[in-house]
Amino acid sequence: METSKPFQYTDTSDACIKCGKCIPGCTIHMIHPDETTSPRGFIDLLGAYQNGEIELDKRAKDIFESCFLCTACTDVCPNDLPTDMVIEQVRKEIADTFGIAWFKRLFFTLLRHRWLMDLMMKLGYTFKTCAFADEPVRGGMIPRFKMPIIKSGRLLPSLSKTSFLNTYPEETPHGGKRRVAIFIGCLANYNYTTVGDSLMEVLAFLEIDAFIPKQQMCCSAPAYFTGDFYTVETLTKQNIEYFETFFDEIEAMIVPEATCSAMISHDWEVFFRNQGMDDWADRARTLNQKIFMATEWLEKHTDLTKHLAAKGVQMPTTVTYHDACHAAKVQNIREEPRTLLSQNYEMVEMSDPDRCCGFGGVTMQTEKYHLAEAAGAPKAAMIAETGAQVVSAECSACRMQIGNSLHQADVDVVVKNPIELIAEALRT
Numbered sequence: 451m452e453t454s455k456p457f458q459y460t461d462t463s464d465a466c467i468k469c470g471k472c473i474p475g476c477t478i479h480m481i482h483p484d485e486t487t488s489p490r491g492f493i494d495l496l497g498a499y500q501n502g503e504i505e506l507d508k509r510a511k512d513i514f515e516s517c518f519l520c521t522a523c524t525d526v527c528p529n530d531l532p533t534d535m536v537i538e539q540v541r542k543e544i545a546d547t548f549g550i551a552w553f554k555r556l557f558f559t560l561l562r563h564r565w566l567m568d569l570m571m572k573l574g575y576t577f578k579t580c581a582f583a584d585e586p587v588r589g590g591m592i593p594r595f596k597m598p599i600i601k602s603g604r605l606l607p608s609l610s611k612t613s614f615l616n617t618y619p620e621e622t623p624h625g626g627k628r629r630v631a632i633f634i635g636c637l638a639n640y641n642y643t644t645v646g647d648s649l650m651e652v653l654a655f656l657e658i659d660a661f662i663p664k665q666q667m668c669c670s671a672p673a674y675f676t677g678d679f680y681t682v683e684t685l686t687k688q689n690i691e692y693f694e695t696f697f698d699e700i701e702a703m704i705v706p707e708a709t710c711s712a713m714i715s716h717d718w719e720v721f722f723r724n725q726g727m728d729d730w731a732d733r734a735r736t737l738n739q740k741i742f743m744a745t746e747w748l749e750k751h752t753d754l755t756k757h758l759a760a761k762g763v764q765m766p767t768t769v770t771y772h773d774a775c776h777a778a779k780v781q782n783i784r785e786e787p788r789t790l791l792s793q794n795y796e797m798v799e800m801s802d803p804d805r806c807c808g809f810g811g812v813t814m815q816t817e818k819y820h821l822a823e824a825a826g827a828p829k830a831a832m833i834a835e836t837g838a839q840v841v842s843a844e845c846s847a848c849r850m851q852i853g854n855s856l857h858q859a860d861v862d863v864v865v866k867n868p869i870e871l872i873a874e875a876l877r878t
């Protein structure tokens with residue numbers, strides 16, 4: 451068993467050689483070019499905070515909440531310094547010191563109680579037309595009037611009548627030779643339900659049994675990025691105990707969502723290790739061996755690429771692919787979705803597919819929406835430049851952010867998960 455030691459910000463600040471390699475690609479620094487809002491600056495401030503040289507006051511809170519947690523810095527740091535991790539840790543201290551805003555507490559309460567979230571989403575679906583208008587071009591809905599937390603004119607994901615988890619039975623046999631579990635993620639469960647529908651179609655085509663664990667809970671990423679460690683611990687422990695009951699009977703658990711997949715396969719262990727709960731960290735690590743992003747598993751462990759090629763179909767849609775930070779930087783998944791898509795779609799690369807879309811988490815999408823808007827504009831522009839009709843990303847958070855950025859820039863490009871595009875090609 452690996453043993454953790456108490457978390458120290460100074461370990462990171464002392465190890466930073468101030469080379470500045472992390473600065474050019476930093477999402478917040480690109481839109482707010484100041485040393486304090488750069489990975490090197492964050493690390494320096496955290497070291498100073500731990501040494502008692504600065505207070506964790508409102509200004510420090512504002513600075514630490516401006517990080518997008520995109521991990522672009524950790525990807526290039528020669529010393530592998532975990533800037534994202536130290537920011538996540540200080541956000542816990544910020545939450546302890548300043549509290550968490552009421553609407554975020556409400557949201558995290560819903561995440562901890564699936565039945566209540568189901569009920570709220572049903573009510574939301576029933577009454578959505580009172581407050582939101584449908585957006586027919588890119589899909590989604592737009593607030594009809596100014597709301598307390600949501601800026602008017604934003605494109606938001608629409609709500610589905612029935613969630614993915616409530617649509618399908620727990621077991622869907624497709625021949626019985628192979629069996630995988632699906633972890634769907636909250637946005638694909640309640641909003642972008644066609645992602646799960648498409649994944650079910652792909653598994654049916656490949657004759658792989660689909661097991662949908664009905665008691666799965668949120669992966670806890672929204673709470674982790676906001677510093678609500680109580681919610682992270684609650685959801686994560688519940689999920690681990692539940693997954694352990696069926697993991698021996700499945701070949702893999704596939705996740706068509708980069709953030710959820712990165713959270714489960716990487717951050718759960720990191721979280722428990724940093725909290726000194728090594729037994730839970732070890733249990734999370736054991737589960738990791740069977741957690742895959744959907745395109746990664748389908749490309750590496752099935753004949754899907756061959757099947758798509760054998761179709762000999764060229765779809766009439768040009769696609770550009772956005773590398774979600776949690777797929778490319780955290781899990782090194784770049785080629786797998788491109789390999790699958792390129793069998794039937796003309797692919798055109800945008801100038802910087804790796805650049806963060808600017809989603810950034812719950813705080814960034816609410817209190818700091820102006821930063822998400824600023825970070826999203828360059829992504830929308832580079833997508834428009836490609837001339838593609840569809841931008842694909844295996845992440846519903848990116849889909850929400852890019853969809854809104856395209857809407858703000860009035861660019862008629864649709865965002866789709868690669869699994870949806872693959873299912874469309876298989877249908878021909």
Ligand code: SF4
Pocket residue numbers: 475476477478479488489492516517518519520521522523524533534
């Ligand atoms: S995680 Fe992203 S936004 Fe935050 S410091 Fe690193 S590069 Fe900058």
Ligand code: SF4
Pocket residue numbers: 465466467468469470471472473489490493526527528529530531533
């Ligand atoms: S790349 Fe790493 S070592 Fe260099 S300044 Fe950034 S955090 Fe420090």
